[in-house]
Amino acid sequence: MQHSSSLRAAVFRALLATTALxxxxxxxxxxxxxxPDDPVAIDTGSVSGKLLxxxxxxxxxxxxxxxxxxxxxxxxxxxxxxWKGVYNADRFAxxxxxxxxxxxxxxxxxxEATSEDCLYLNIWAPASLPQGVKAPVxxxxxxxxxxxxxxxxxxxxxxxxxxxxxxxxxxxxxVGAFGFMAHPELTATSPHHASGNYGHLDQVAAxxxxxxxxxxxxxxxxxxxxxxxxxxASSAFSLQASPLAKGLFQRIVGMSGGGLRAGxxxxxxxxxxxxxxxxxxxxxxxxxxxxxxVPADRILAAQAEFxxxxxxxxxxxxxxxxxxxxxxxxxEIFASGEQNDVPLLIGFTRDESGNDLRTARSIDEFNTAxxxxxxxxxxxxxxxxxxRSDAEVPSAGATAVRDGGMATSMRSWALxxxxxxxxxxxxxxxxxxxxxxxxxxxxxxxxxxxxxxxxSEVPFFLLTQDVYNRIRRTRAWTDYDRALANKMSDALVxxxxxxxxxxxxxxxxxxxxxxxxxxxxxxxxxxxxxxxKRMDFFSTVNMPGAVGAGAPRTxxx
Numbered sequence: 414m415q416h417s418s419s420l421r422a423a424v425f426r427a428l429l430a431t432t433a434l435x436x437x438x439x440x441x442x443x444x445x446x447x448x449p450d451d452p453v454a455i456d457t458g459s460v461s462g463k464l465l466x467x468x469x470x471x472x473x474x475x476x477x478x479x480x481x482x483x484x485x486x487x488x489x490x491x492x493x494x495x496w497k498g499v500y501n502a503d504r505f506a507x508x509x510x511x512x513x514x515x516x517x518x519x520x521x522x523x524x525e526a527t528s529e530d531c532l533y534l535n536i537w538a539p540a541s542l543p544q545g546v547k548a549p550v551x552x553x554x555x556x557x558x559x560x561x562x563x564x565x566x567x568x569x570x571x572x573x574x575x576x577x578x579x580x581x582x583x584x585x586x587x588v589g590a591f592g593f594m595a596h597p598e599l600t601a602t603s604p605h606h607a608s609g610n611y612g613h614l615d616q617v618a619a620x621x622x623x624x625x626x627x628x629x630x631x632x633x634x635x636x637x638x639x640x641x642x643x644x645x646a647s648s649a650f651s652l653q654a655s656p657l658a659k660g661l662f663q664r665i666v667g668m669s670g671g672g673l674r675a676g677x678x679x680x681x682x683x684x685x686x687x688x689x690x691x692x693x694x695x696x697x698x699x700x701x702x703x704x705x706x707v708p709a710d711r712i713l714a715a716q717a718e719f720x721x722x723x724x725x726x727x728x729x730x731x732x733x734x735x736x737x738x739x740x741x742x743x744x745e746i747f748a749s750g751e752q753n754d755v756p757l758l759i760g761f762t763r764d765e766s767g768n769d770l771r772t773a774r775s776i777d778e779f780n781t782a783x784x785x786x787x788x789x790x791x792x793x794x795x796x797x798x799x800x801r802s803d804a805e806v807p808s809a810g811a812t813a814v815r816d817g818g819m820a821t822s823m824r825s826w827a828l829x830x831x832x833x834x835x836x837x838x839x840x841x842x843x844x845x846x847x848x849x850x851x852x853x854x855x856x857x858x859x860x861x862x863x864x865x866x867x868x869s870e871v872p873f874f875l876l877t878q879d880v881y882n883r884i885r886r887t888r889a890w891t892d893y894d895r896a897l898a899n900k901m902s903d904a905l906v907x908x909x910x911x912x913x914x915x916x917x918x919x920x921x922x923x924x925x926x927x928x929x930x931x932x933x934x935x936x937x938x939x940x941x942x943x944x945x946k947r948m949d950f951f952s953t954v955n956m957p958g959a960v961g962a963g964a965p966r967t968x969x970x
Contacts, residue, residue, distance in 0.1 A: 646670025766818025
């Protein structure tokens with residue numbers, strides 16, 4: 414097909430361009446500002462980083478597992494071989510190989526090299542720590558629908574959080590077909606009789622590396638927070654459920670992702686294996702050995718066909734119940750109280766979900782959308798979200814989609830934790846729209862209607878607002894934006910330190926079954942409560958089209 418061949422050619426050109434970019438940047442590894450006390454001795458050798466202008470100590474591109482290439486493609490991460498001499502960790506490693514993003518979308522911050530050799534982590538550590546004090550540690554897991562994402566994306570940088578006293582780490586993990594493809598031959602040859610979930614196993618390997626090594630950078634292995642947004646938050650949820658992650662972390666920050674709402678259980682091992690067989694058929698190869706020998710660009714092109722719903726079908730590579738990383742459904746694990754019982758700070762954004770209810774502008778359109786989504790439960794829905802005039806429809810639709818989308822996903826996670834867990838849970842909603850540069854045009858986002866969109870709280874928690882103007886000016890941040898970000902990041906640092914996000918400016922209520930309170934980070938910071946009747950309605954209804962309820966991800970995830 415002409416479409417297929419042109420798509421493959423585009424993927425191949427992107428791979429060549431980014432590989433050339435990476436190779437040209439690695440020819441002269443010169444550390445202009447070495448860290449005085451380097452090198453640091455870790456379990457595989459010595460590593461040196463660079464001193465940032467702020468005084469933060471940075472170690473970029475530190476290997477935490479062997480390259481998952483060749484025969485290690487589609488295997489669980491293996492130990493990295495030790496090296497002699499000093500490893501210069503002064504620049505980011507390539508992101509895990511994936512289909513690249515356009516240049517005119519909201520969260521584009523510069524071209525990145527890609528590679529299958531991508532199991533590296535980045536560390537931002539405080540300039541200094543008081544004698545005998547160990548810093549809390551945050552491991553960031555990127556979003557991207559488990560099909561794209563980068564550990565070196567500037568939006569996820571850690572310099573400003575490190576200035577507040579935490580050690581902040583980002584880690585690469587395999588995505589798409591390379592990270593989540595299962596296959597009958599993989600299952601049969603696995604020592605655990607399991608396949609798929611390789612991206613999640615990479616995350617476990619990064620946590621194990623932290624436990625072995627982070628003290629040497631001044632970090633506290635007993636105060637590790639797993640933090641992620643979208644697919645990163647869903648990954649954090651999966652790590653909370655997985656027995657393989659027991660004892661590797663002590664807190665979770667989850668932003669717009671989970672796994673306990675209706676319809677969110679992972680697929681079975683057998684179902685996941687069919688996706689691997691579909692890829693094999695699409696590539697016209699006869700065995701797993703042949704699949705491992707297929708060049709990566711051809712796999713990416715086939716994956717792109719799947720995502721576009723082309724002739725190969727609508728195949729998704731996603732986590733599964735694999736008898737190893739996730740031996741039972743998370744729902745069963747939480748119901749039995751066997752999850753990793755750690756404090757949670759989890760939340761969602763006010764305007765990240767959308768479907769026909771949100772776009773309805775008349776009572777007739779609202780009612781039609783209700784019937785489309787809820788069928789014989791339409792009357793029940795309309796009693797919970799009544800509209801008496803067309804003027805009331807936009808507000809009611811936006812509220813219903815928010816409640817039925819990610820709000821239900823995060824509330825379900827909170828309810829699952831407090832049902833059998835003892836550790837505290839805190840829930841938030843972010844509702845403050847960004848301040849945009851007048852007249853700015855963004856391909857995948859309309860500043861006039863975006864509101865508090867999916868991912869919009871990330872630069873406030875991580876203090877990365879300035880990267881939005883790195884390539885072109887898209888934001889005109891106000892004093893209030895800066896003040897809110899400072900308060901939110903302080904709450905994050907407090908949570909990473911103690912398991913409680915309370916600060917002088919932020920006093921979040923604990924989430925309980927009785928009160929169902931959450932903190933709103935908006936034009937003011939205040940406590941609010943879920944409407945339990947409305948939320949209970951959505952706890953048993955999987956509303957199509959709303960982010961967090963089975964909707965396809967977009968490049969901004």
